[in-house]
Amino acid sequence: MRLSGIATAVLSFASTALCAQQGNLTTPLSSRVLLPSSFKPPQVFKNINLVHIINLERGYPRELVNVVIENTSKEPQDEYYIPFTADQIQRVGGLEVKDKKDADAGIFKVAIIEYDKESDTQFYRVRFPSPLAPKAQQTLAISYSLLSSLHPLPAAIAQQDTQYLIYSFSAYWPSAYITQKQKTEVKFGTTNVPEYTIIPGSKGGAESPEKEGTKFTYGSFGEVAAGAIEPVRVRYEFTKPLIHVSRLERDIEVSHWGGNVAFEERYTLHNRAANLSKQFSRVEWTQQQYYNPTSSAIKELRFPLKVGSQDPYFTDVIGNVSTSRFRSNKREANLEIKPRFPVFGGWNYPFRIGWNSDIKNFVRKLTGGQGYVLNVPFLEGPKQSEGLEYEHIELRVILPEGAENLKFSTTVPVSSSSISLHKTFMDTIGRTALTLRAENIVDDMRDRELVVTYDYPFAAGLRKPAVIFASLLAVFTAAWVVGNVDVGIRGKK
Known part of the structure; x- marks a missing residue:
């Protein structure tokens, strides 16, 4: 080793x-491009299939998105936008984007776009190493954490009581592009999840979530418009700091x-x-x-x-x-x-x-x-x-x-x-x-x-x-000079 x-x-x-x-x-994350509040990412991509994984086994949520994207425009494209709310953008940590099927491609360049503060939607901009050709597809692996997003409920407990946390998210990953098919998996560190949002099934389908041990699955869902959300809140046991x-x-x-x-x-x-x-x-x-x-x-x-x-x-x-x-x-x-x-x-x-x-x-x-x-x-x-x-x-x-x-x-x-x-x-x-x-x-x-x-x-x-040599020499010289100064008192002759 x-x-x-x-x-x-x-x-x-x-x-x-x-x-x-x-x-x-290494370059700073913030970009100098200032976009107006009316800005919307060009609809040059669509998400063919998206799997959103939320890991709640630690003291912070870790999210992973595996998505197959397709270039729907007639020109090659190299910019992909990821939206967050103005509150989330302050707490997003370690956002990385990779090509899931090409490990040699490395980590893509990611920047926070300086955005009009009046807008509630902010963006990360992802730059591909090479433009994606028209009608071509690519599988992205997007990972990030959201700090200070877990909150205890109740907020105060006795010294020996069990602690429960709540986490709010969207069953639809809030993409800037149309998504044809997606699902959200939530992984807990426990099976004790006393409260969670239930989403009725569409067109007679089964309701969500589907529970399997410590994993909940919301979906799968059919075509979802860009920016659509489906609020979900879970409350689960987490007796750790x-x-x-x-x-x-x-x-x-x-x-x-x-x-x-x-x-x-x-x-x-x-x-x-x-x-x-x-x-x-x-x-x-x-x-x-x-x-x-x-x-x-x-x-x-x-x-x-x-x-x-x-x-x-x-x-x-x-x-x-x-x-x-x-x-x-x-x-x-x-x-x-x-x-x-x-x-x-x-x-x-x-x-x-x-x-x-x-x-x-x-x-x-x-x-x-x-x-x-x-x-x-x-x-x-x-x-x-x-x-x-x-x-x-x-x-x-x-x-x-x-x-x-x-x-x-x-x-x-x-x-x-x-x-x-x-x-x-x-x-x-x-x-x-x-x-x-x-x-x-x-x-x-x-x-x-x-x-x-x-x-x-x-x-x-x-x-x-x-x-050091000069300092020691100066000290010895000063000591020699002082030692040779005659400070005795003599009477007048």
Whole structure:
């Protein structure tokens, strides 16, 4: 496994080096095209067959749409529009579009169109790698998450009560184009679904949903007009926390002289689960732990780190937190932390963690020249069965002082990027820092790569020891001068 990991990293480094001269591969999601409120996507496509899958097994809904589209115009087309409401567009995360039958085609370019705010319908625009010919068909796989879309009902429960969530959606996927045939599948993590919308069958057909274990199926439905919706609401058992990270600040500091890569992550964490209807009882909580029942409180977080990680720490606003465990060997490195108190619904818990790793695990020197490649996960974070959602992420990569010609590549959708100088102890001009910002990311994207290429001249590597030598020389010189100053008091002759 280690050899395969190294081979994957080398291939990634090589591909990044080839594209370095073409600029950054990651572009912001927002487009500068401003469309009027009366805009409607040209009706140049129709959906032949559509399967809409909603996964409610985690603390956020994950939706997948497999659709066969056909170009109905007389000209080749390369733009496909996906509509969302103005409220949804603020919470859509990680939207990706692929060719389901051609894995080599990669992820299609997706952009949020800047739209007239008076309209309730907003659009993502998908650009195909090559235009779709008239009457030609293509199978798209569209996936995305909707953050902060699950709500507990009732909103407040007792400490030992079972939690129920509600989720509202449309049995018809709200496409911008006519759909000839479609169905919607809803996957729950439980069979306890006490409330759900029933849709009568058309023309004497069976009503929806059709239940099969933990899966509900709405449809199939016949031809549906563009933009049509069929409101559905489900209420189901979910006795787990709804972990929401409103802000994550992740720093990655590279030191060539120290041979080290230092990681630090600062979390502003919130549990969106049902609030407590009564005051928290520590005695009742302690009694529950003897039989370890499921709970909507956050009791612990598990961080699977890269092999070779070392020197972890865990602190909060009070100081060091001792309730943590770190296990590291040649195959794994796991950091398990327990908050200072169980985090129930409506509670916040800001904290930070950090660790170090050998630079050889992440940085390689390119053959010839003075170029280097850094390959790190864009997002690590906790790995929980209930999942996590991140509202705002700010990732900062701090390179050695004097690093230049910086370029980066990642498959994580970023909203903005910038390069600045970061000044620390014994710096002269400051270290080169790359800052990336992302919105509405879920933990499905953890461990996706961030590849950074940069030049680090030999002269820049000598800057630090030269500064240290000059500083020590200045200190000894000043001490010698002061030591030779005659401060004695003599009488007049």
